[in-house]
Amino acid sequence: MDMRPTLLLLPGLLCDERLWRDQVAGLADEADIAIAELTQDDSIGGMAARAIAMLDARGTQDFAVCGLSMGGYVAIEVWRQATARVTRLALLDTSARADTEAQTRRRRGLMALTRTGQFKGVTPRLLPSLIHPDRLGTPLADEVRAMAERIGREAFLRQQQAIMTRVDSRGDLARVAVPTLVGVGAEDILTPPELAEEMAALIPGATLRRFTGSGHLPTMEVPELVNAALRDWLAPTGHGFP
Numbered sequence: 001m002d003m004r005p006t007l008l009l010l011p012g013l014l015c016d017e018r019l020w021r022d023q024v025a026g027l028a029d030e031a032d033i034a035i036a037e038l039t040q041d042d043s044i045g046g047m048a049a050r051a052i053a054m055l056d057a058r059g060t061q062d063f064a065v066c067g068l069s070m071g072g073y074v075a076i077e078v079w080r081q082a083t084a085r086v087t088r089l090a091l092l093d094t095s096a097r098a099d100t101e102a103q104t105r106r107r108r109g110l111m112a113l114t115r116t117g118q119f120k121g122v123t124p125r126l127l128p129s130l131i132h133p134d135r136l137g138t139p140l141a142d143e144v145r146a147m148a149e150r151i152g153r154e155a156f157l158r159q160q161q162a163i164m165t166r167v168d169s170r171g172d173l174a175r176v177a178v179p180t181l182v183g184v185g186a187e188d189i190l191t192p193p194e195l196a197e198e199m200a201a202l203i204p205g206a207t208l209r210r211f212t213g214s215g216h217l218p219t220m221e222v223p224e225l226v227n228a229a230l231r232d233w234l235a236p237t238g239h240g241f242p
Helices: 017-026 044-058 070-081 101-115 139-164 170-175 193-202 223-234
Strands: 006-010 032-035 063-068 086-092 180-185 207-211
Touching: 006 017, 006 044, 006 070, 017 032, 017 139, 017 223, 032 044, 044 070, 044 139, 063 070, 063 223, 070 086, 070 139, 070 170, 086 223, 101 139, 170 193, 180 193, 180 223, 193 207, 207 223
Parallel strands: 006 032, 006 063, 063 086, 086 180, 180 207
Antiparallel strands: none
8 A cells, every 4th residue: 555645736827738847757766756738727716726636536535735935825725625635835936915006907908918929928028037146048948938838828818817916824823733935036026035934923823934045936947945845854753853
């Protein structure tokens, strides 16, 4: 019998399974890993319900859940929809806040451009907001752009709609009663460390990890640091953090 816990991984905006490649490889001995499909729904609630349904189809009862960026919004919603089944929660480079008016305006602008055929995925102009400056012009930057191209125009529109209509989750975090990891790239400018600090302060007993040398995508940028943090988080006692 496979005694490994199930680990549900939730990608971010314009990200696919490549986001988690090094975690799938590095944590295979620790967890039975499932990666959710977050391209079909235009609400965070719908994304969470689809992810839970995927686990139901696998016959999974209890599971740990880890999300990055948009996936973090979905992770909190998965916890809300299946609280009794979630054994651990990890929130990477994300926020518990709803969109600001300015953020929503920017998203609507991008969506309008996309509908007129100007979807460009992740362009070189946007890469500095996603990855550490030292990784610009590297194969990793090319992989980030390739992920966006694979996700495509229609899924991008659905994901943006979901993100800008999400609820503010800060009021719910005090009810989280499972081992929780909050992680963030130390140089993340999209969801900066202060947002991670806010979440960690609101979740009882949460552990905060800053990933040095990383921007918004530490699972790709510094996978060894992320994997070490996730191993500690998955430790059977739930107290694997230093």
